[in-house]
Amino acid sequence: MSHAAISADFSDRLDAIIALHKEREGPLLPILHDIQAEWDYIPEEAQPVIAAALGMTRAEVHGVVSFYHDFRDHPAGRHVLRLCRAEACQSMGADALADQVRAALGINFHETTPDGRLTLEPVFCLGLCACGPSAQMGDRLLGRANLAKVQKLVAEAGA
Amino acid sequence: MKDFIIPDRDFGTPAAKSAVTISLLVDGIAVSVPAGTSVMRAAAVAGISVPKLCATDHVSAFGSCRLCVVQIDGMRGTPASCTTPVAEGMVVHTQTDDIARIRKGVMELYISDHPLDCLTCAANGDCELQDMAGAVGLREVRYEAGANHFARRDAEGPNPEYRPKDQSNPYFTFDPAKCIVCSRCVRACEEVQGTFALTIEGRGFDSRVSAGMMSDSFLSSDCVSCGACVQVCPTATLIENKVIEIGTPEHIVKTTCAYCGVGCSFDAHMRGEEVVRMVPSKDGKANRGHSCVKGRFAWGYATHLDRKLEPMIREKITDPWQVVTWDQALDFAASRMRQTQAAHGVDSVGVITSSRCTNEETYLVQKLARAVLGTNNTDTCARVCHSPTGYGLRTTFGTSAGTHDFDSVEDTDLALVIGANPTDGHPVFASRLRKRLRQGAGLIVIDPREIDLLKTPHMGQGLHLPLRPGTNVAVLTSIAQVIVAEKLYDEEFIRTRCDWDEFLGYAEFLMDPRHSPEEVEKLSKVPADLIRQAARAYAAAPRGSIYYGLGVTEHSQGSTTVMSIANLAMLTGNIGVPGTGVNPLRGQNNVQGSCDMGSFPHEYPGYRHVSDKATREIYEKAWGVPLSPEPGLRIPNMFDEALAGRFRGLYCQGEDIVQSDPDTRHVTSALSAMDIVIVHDLFLNETSNYAHVFLPGSSFLEKDGTFTNAERRINMVRRAMTPKNGYEDWQITQMLANRMGANWGYTHPSEIMDEIAMTTPSFAGVSYDLLDREGSVQWPCNEKAPLGTPLMHVDGFVRGKGHFIHTEYVATEERSGPRFPLLLTTGRILSQYNVGAQTRRTDNLVWHPEDILEIHPSDAENRGVRDGDWVRVASRSGETTLRAVLTERVAPGVVYTTFHHPTTQANVVTTDNSDWATNCPEFKVTAVQVSPSNGPSEWQEEYGSHSERSRRILPAAAE
Ligand code: SF4
Ligand code: SF4
Numbered sequence A: 001m002s003h004a005a006i007s008a009d010f011s012d013r014l015d016a017i018i019a020l021h022k023e024r025e026g027p028l029l030p031i032l033h034d035i036q037a038e039w040d041y042i043p044e045e046a047q048p049v050i051a052a053a054l055g056m057t058r059a060e061v062h063g064v065v066s067f068y069h070d071f072r073d074h075p076a077g078r079h080v081l082r083l084c085r086a087e088a089c090q091s092m093g094a095d096a097l098a099d100q101v102r103a104a105l106g107i108n109f110h111e112t113t114p115d116g117r118l119t120l121e122p123v124f125c126l127g128l129c130a131c132g133p134s135a136q137m138g139d140r141l142l143g144r145a146n147l148a149k150v151q152k153l154v155a156e157a158g159a
Numbered sequence B: 001m002k003d004f005i006i007p008d009r010d011f012g013t014p015a016a017k018s019a020v021t022i023s024l025l026v027d028g029i030a031v032s033v034p035a036g037t038s039v040m041r042a043a044a045v046a047g048i049s050v051p052k053l054c055a056t057d058h059v060s061a062f063g064s065c066r067l068c069v070v071q072i073d074g075m076r077g078t079p080a081s082c083t084t085p086v087a088e089g090m091v092v093h094t095q096t097d098d099i100a101r102i103r104k105g106v107m108e109l110y111i112s113d114h115p116l117d118c119l120t121c122a123a124n125g126d127c128e129l130q131d132m133a134g135a136v137g138l139r140e141v142r143y144e145a146g147a148n149h150f151a152r153r154d155a156e157g158p159n160p161e162y163r164p165k166d167q168s169n170p171y172f173t174f175d176p177a178k179c180i181v182c183s184r185c186v187r188a189c190e191e192v193q194g195t196f197a198l199t200i201e202g203r204g205f206d207s208r209v210s211a212g213m214m215s216d217s218f219l220s221s222d223c224v225s226c227g228a229c230v231q232v233c234p235t236a237t238l239i240e241n242k243v244i245e246i247g248t249p250e251h252i253v254k255t256t257c258a259y260c261g262v263g264c265s266f267d268a269h270m271r272g273e274e275v276v277r278m279v280p281s282k283d284g285k286a287n288r289g290h291s292c293v294k295g296r297f298a299w300g301y302a303t304h305l306d307r308k309l310e311p312m313i314r315e316k317i318t319d320p321w322q323v324v325t326w327d328q329a330l331d332f333a334a335s336r337m338r339q340t341q342a343a344h345g346v347d348s349v350g351v352i353t354s355s356r357c358t359n360e361e362t363y364l365v366q367k368l369a370r371a372v373l374g375t376n377n378t379d380t381c382a383r384v385c386h387s388p389t390g391y392g393l394r395t396t397f398g399t400s401a402g403t404h405d406f407d408s409v410e411d412t413d414l415a416l417v418i419g420a421n422p423t424d425g426h427p428v429f430a431s432r433l434r435k436r437l438r439q440g441a442g443l444i445v446i447d448p449r450e451i452d453l454l455k456t457p458h459m460g461q462g463l464h465l466p467l468r469p470g471t472n473v474a475v476l477t478s479i480a481q482v483i484v485a486e487k488l489y490d491e492e493f494i495r496t497r498c499d500w501d502e503f504l505g506y507a508e509f510l511m512d513p514r515h516s517p518e519e520v521e522k523l524s525k526v527p528a529d530l531i532r533q534a535a536r537a538y539a540a541a542p543r544g545s546i547y548y549g550l551g552v553t554e555h556s557q558g559s560t561t562v563m564s565i566a567n568l569a570m571l572t573g574n575i576g577v578p579g580t581g582v583n584p585l586r587g588q589n590n591v592q593g594s595c596d597m598g599s600f601p602h603e604y605p606g607y608r609h610v611s612d613k614a615t616r617e618i619y620e621k622a623w624g625v626p627l628s629p630e631p632g633l634r635i636p637n638m639f640d641e642a643l644a645g646r647f648r649g650l651y652c653q654g655e656d657i658v659q660s661d662p663d664t665r666h667v668t669s670a671l672s673a674m675d676i677v678i679v680h681d682l683f684l685n686e687t688s689n690y691a692h693v694f695l696p697g698s699s700f701l702e703k704d705g706t707f708t709n710a711e712r713r714i715n716m717v718r719r720a721m722t723p724k725n726g727y728e729d730w731q732i733t734q735m736l737a738n739r740m741g742a743n744w745g746y747t748h749p750s751e752i753m754d755e756i757a758m759t760t761p762s763f764a765g766v767s768y769d770l771l772d773r774e775g776s777v778q779w780p781c782n783e784k785a786p787l788g789t790p791l792m793h794v795d796g797f798v799r800g801k802g803h804f805i806h807t808e809y810v811a812t813e814e815r816s817g818p819r820f821p822l823l824l825t826t827g828r829i830l831s832q833y834n835v836g837a838q839t840r841r842t843d844n845l846v847w848h849p850e851d852i853l854e855i856h857p858s859d860a861e862n863r864g865v866r867d868g869d870w871v872r873v874a875s876r877s878g879e880t881t882l883r884a885v886l887t888e889r890v891a892p893g894v895v896y897t898t899f900h901h902p903t904t905q906a907n908v909v910t911t912d913n914s915d916w917a918t919n920c921p922e923f924k925v926t927a928v929q930v931s932p933s934n935g936p937s938e939w940q941e942e943y944g945s946h947s948e949r950s951r952r953i954l955p956a957a958a959e
């Protein structure tokens, strides 16, 4: 973690986000959401600052950030493709689909294509269990997914 | 963990505190336990061990492993016994076929992600996972090895889940391959230590223990290396490097930490005469199973190569040392002392004892002065830190000691911490206090620096009064004024326990406008409003306690400050019940004991004045010699007299006065003027540069004796190995005494303790038998309190009525002015101890390789000083150089440093001002100037080359 890397701009914005939520009950998650909305991921440099402001330690903040798959520890590509890996989808062949998608895109989970366009992430249940395997691209949900449908989704999003 | 070598067994969950008793039946055995106890603990009380992995009685139950399931009549399913509280009439079955099946299944899952390399594992024979596999009868694992965390690589290449060991901490290793993610370590770091350095990152199969954040290692995280996580880890995941190196220990010696005044009890885990590890004792009444990095890990100095094991002498201090036999060294020392006395009078010599030596050693050294040398010239370095406590508390309450035990902190509603930095100076106490703060107790800190206690994770808002160094009395008196002005005092307490008329006089004194918060704000720089808030909070707390440290005593008004603290406690009735009281945090391990043992020039053991005829007669009878009724010289007076040519011989045991006393130059010139200086120590310390005789000492691991901690608790120190220097320290003092004509014949320190008990009323009941039986006792221990006294002044003050003293603020002579515009104050840090003679010789150096100067960014900017620059710190008495760190922890106008490293010699800069009543030196305030510099000062270089020269030892000098 390098403190020197924290620019004045960054810390002003961070302080503002923290100040916005600090007094409410359970301030950590709202702060993290706003940070991710702002920078698209949770910069590690932010964690000790949040910790100090909330009377916690950076280990605890890290514990929370890493618990939720939706919080990223590095910036994602411009688009994020999520493949459901939870039980119902697994039983409908989600694992095989994941292998095909990874091979087709040439990236693993949590990785971003070299052109920075697309990040692949696993997700655990999208609430579409009845029509698994499911996927998500931006706001768009996809049921009964297969490689072709996923590729179409990716292409439509321009990723 | 490690049940088979740790005698105190693990009950699985912490003891419950309740007056209500619940009776139940566990596997047909009737057992009664306090309400709130877990089924697991109740079973353990009945002698039944329920298999467990995530539970340990160090931390509260968590219920994650499901190995401890039981069946309970009338309850559905199989509840976890660690999280299920007992209920009246419960019938519990810990072993049924159903349960056996569940447990085996659980173990199979654990083992399927665990490397099966037990034979070469450091925890082999000492691993709870192994034990549990045996306990549940695991014979096969049906799961195929699939994704796992332990294999470095599989057929397809490196295993992405595998993480290498973290060996960044010098004392223990973290090997994630062996982790079962029971989270005991995380909980111990939170609940026991209060540092919250660890977390479980990720979730599900990705869950792992992480120190700090992703990019942190153990060393770079918040970890303070207390060892609590290592102690609770059931596997080899977190394990002491010494165990990896040596193997499992085979026997235990119970002893006491030789570092700070908390006085933690330890189990020395031994293999033969080698220490494998030091583990804090769960039955230790001061530490309750916890420790800090010093006691737990920093004992390697005892076998450090720098340690000198042979006696040495030299004619002049400019000569090189010559190694000689014990006989030669003792004869030389004894005859020189006697010659000096013959030529310059009995009182031309004296002794200095250390607050690091045992009670028995200290007692013998003062006895040597009084009975053998025939002078009361005996003093102790406790003068350097705590004599004002003795004086202040005796005047107001009637005893020279703190009022409460450490357990009392569990009942406090508000802690007022003054001039102390417990997380660094008294870490185990700090952990206990932090636990209470997390439970909601309030905190007020009066200190120039924003100490770490104020940043305790998960506590409420603390109140910090950042006063200018030297203005303690003004601030405390002003707090008292607010309490009186706003009628927040406890009238009933004052009427019954103190003298009401005296109180009225005191109140009148207080109400003078010069004590008002506004007036005091002007000199202390503490906002008046904060003074009022502090007064109200302390007075309003049902149980308010005060803890103070060297920041109170090491001032020209040290004694007055202690009295103003005592006044506050009396005003608010905060005395005599658990959770209240006035407690000094003693710097060194045996400050209390060395004061108790009569090492002051005017007092016999038990604080009885040398002019008191009755006491003198006791000792004249016991020792068989006439004794002098004239008080002897205090340490500073010894030096003054030395410069005047009247004090010429010194026996200095276990104390490095050159480094620890104020105004180093004054000390060194005094020592240079003496005819005979005998240094008795583990190392050739700074003082030995001026000595003629060096007697090698023994470490606390090599001798029997007792230490008395800050709560008056007498703890046993036990010999774990043969002294490498040949003798225990008390034997050396005895040999020296006998060379000078004494006829002592002690064969064991217990006989010395018997003599102490026989001659000292407050120790009358103390004996090694009692200590062995009880573990420890708190004095007074006599017929009235055969098992000692945890709380003092319960029904009345020892002196009768509590005594209000008018505490007038007198500004120190040490004022900042145009030449020296900043105020320097000194302190200590966690990983180092006092002058660092021990800790500097351990791996603790990774946390504190050098002393640094903390300076406020604005002061630094004015002087062109940047973070990390070398700076020159100059005062009226000297100068030194060290590196600067810019921080807002200190207020503008204040700078702060530690004094752990001899090359820094912060005390070269401090002045010889001292407390008016007790001569305790004023370490905490020195006016200084700070300026950029390129390297060590002239003094440091000169000193460095002098100490090089004076440490020369003649090769092959022994005949
Ligand atoms: S390191 Fe030890 S205590 Fe911590 S989770 Fe792993 S096995 Fe448990
Ligand atoms: S050694 Fe102490 S501070 Fe460090 S992680 Fe373990 S419990 Fe926490």
Ligand code: SF4
Pocket: B257, B258, B259, B260, B261, B262, B263, B264, B287, B291, B292, B293, B294, B295, B296, B426, B427, B428, B429
């Ligand atoms: S230094 Fe103090 S707190 Fe640390 S282990 Fe020793 S006695 Fe306990």
Ligand code: FES
Pocket: A084, A085, A086, A087, A088, A089, A090, A124, A125, A126, A127, A128, A129, A132, A133, A134
């Ligand atoms: S399991 Fe995939 S959407 Fe619920």
Ligand code: FES
Pocket: B051, B052, B053, B054, B055, B062, B063, B064, B065, B066, B067, B068, B069, B080, B081, B082, B083
């Ligand atoms: S010991 Fe009870 S659930 Fe782990």
